[in-house]
Amino acid sequence: MVWCRCGRVCIVKTSWTDAHPGRRFYSCPIERSRCGWIDWVDPPMCERAVQIIPGLLRARNRHENAIQxxxxxxxxxxxYLILSWLGFISIVVMYILA
Ligand SMILES: [Zn+2]
Structure with a gap:
């Protein structure tokens, strides 16, 4: 277990910055605390991964937005299809009753 400066047990978060994409780090469990930097969980990423991962994340986000x-x-x-069928049925019923 890793302890925060405030005495609480740290939680593990994932960095999504361009410099450390996908790299996990220990963080204070209190949201927006002022405890500051704790430590990395993962070792530094290779330069190639640091270059490639942000582009992949942006592409994934674009695709998710397109899907939405x-x-x-x-x-x-x-x-619109349901409304058009309701309109069609209304017209047929009016025609039959007339
Ligand atoms: Zn803390």
């Missing part, structure tokens, strides 16, 4: 947008569009199109 497409999901919204599919939901909207399903709603």
């Amino acid at each position: 947008e497409l999901t919204r569009q599919v939901r909207k199109m399903k709603m």
Whole structure:
């Protein structure tokens, strides 16, 4: 166990900065505490990984955003389809009753 300067047991977080992408570190369990830097869990990453991982993360984020947008569009199109069928059925019923 690693202890924070405030006396609490540290938690492990993951850095997503460009300098240390995916590297785990010990942190104070209190959100936004002023305990400061504790220590790394993982050894330093090789230069190649530091160069490649941020680009992969950005690409993944772009793809996730695209998926969310497409999901919204599919939901909207399903709603339009249901409304068009309700309109069609209303017209047919009015025609039959007239
Ligand atoms: Zn602390």
